[in-house]
Amino acid sequence: MSATAPSPYVFDATEANFQTEVLDASFDQPILVDLWATWCGPCKVLGPLLEKVVGEFNGAVRLAKIDCDKEQALAASFGVRSIPTVVLIREGQLVDAFTGALPEGAIREFLARHVQPNEAAPEGAAAPARDETPEQAIARIQQAIAAEPDKAELKLELAVAQMQVGNAAAAEAELDSLPANLANDDRARRLRGQLEFARSLEGAPGAAELRARIERDPNDHAARDLLGVRLLIDGEAAAGLDQFLAILQADRGWNDGQAKKRLVAAFSVLDDADLVGTYRRRMSSLLF
Structure with missing residues (x-):
């Protein structure tokens, strides 16, 4: 048309x-x-x-x-x-x-009411270096904030960069300081999902202990759930999603359907569209 x-x-x-x-x-x-x-x-x-x-x-x-x-x-x-x-x-x-x-x-x-427009990149804006590390990104964004302290978009960029280096507390502080008009930004929503995963691991055992618990009892869904979260945070997305799928296949109602909730939350924080599509179809095949 x-x-x-x-x-x-x-x-x-x-x-x-x-x-x-x-x-x-x-x-x-x-x-x-x-x-x-x-x-x-x-x-x-x-x-x-x-x-x-x-x-x-x-x-x-x-x-x-x-x-x-x-x-x-x-x-x-x-x-x-x-x-x-x-x-x-x-x-x-x-x-x-x-x-x-x-x-x-x-x-x-x-x-x-539902979507915040993406800002077009201003002409002459400094683009991130192609091989920029997360630490260099943090330094660059902090300098930009010092020059334009009222530009809230930069604070969101800083929160994302802080999360990339594992600074969950710093990322959450920046996220909480954002104005309401950025609260529903897709990057902010994705970051909040990542923070929720990080919070669920507070006080949790390490991966080796969790694997040992699962080896002793394959139906230890609590251990498998925590292992899935830990693998996701450590960058092993497929392995983490596999743990949630295993729980879903064994007992879809466990802990009020937590495996499905974990999968849906993981889909919202992962950037790999092909991986997400593959695992979303696998989840659907178990549910329907």
Whole structure:
């Protein structure tokens, strides 16, 4: 429906790609779904406005367009009664929706309730060095903060860098100092997830002791759970996820479904899309 050049933030959703490009992808960033048809007048008005507003968010949200005539089964799964219908999906769940052709300002307000726009990099901004270590990144960001103490975005960057070197307390302090408008930033949400994992290991045994407990009793789910968290934090993501899957397979209800919660939380903090997609499918195969 776009009259201009294709946007990297807009794509056509079909039955073939809906699982990966919409549901799976929504764990990494919110997906706005536009259910439309070529014969629908209000759809023709709304579509370009959605694309414009989504573009203003600089990749913080993507727009999936579903042609209801071509994808009737997919449209029916949403229970659509009239079009245009627009829904927002986050972490695999529908979190908000509206019907009809809203004006541009109302669309912007709708998205702003759930998503914070990514800031475009200012011209002339100093880019991080290609081979920059986390310690060098911390020093660079601290210098930038000294020059621009009111730029909250830099504090979020510092929190991320502190977590990368294992300074959980420093990362949490920076995170807690952020203004409300950055509280729902995807990086802030990912960092809070990492901090939750780190907190769960306070006072926990080391990996060797946990492995020994599991060897003595393969059904020691508490030990396996802690080992999974420790492996994740130590950078062995696949091995950590394997521990959670083993618990899920043995007893999906253990500790109020903690294995599933661990997996979902891990998916939100990992940057490897291929790994996350693989383990999300493995989790689904055990649950459904």
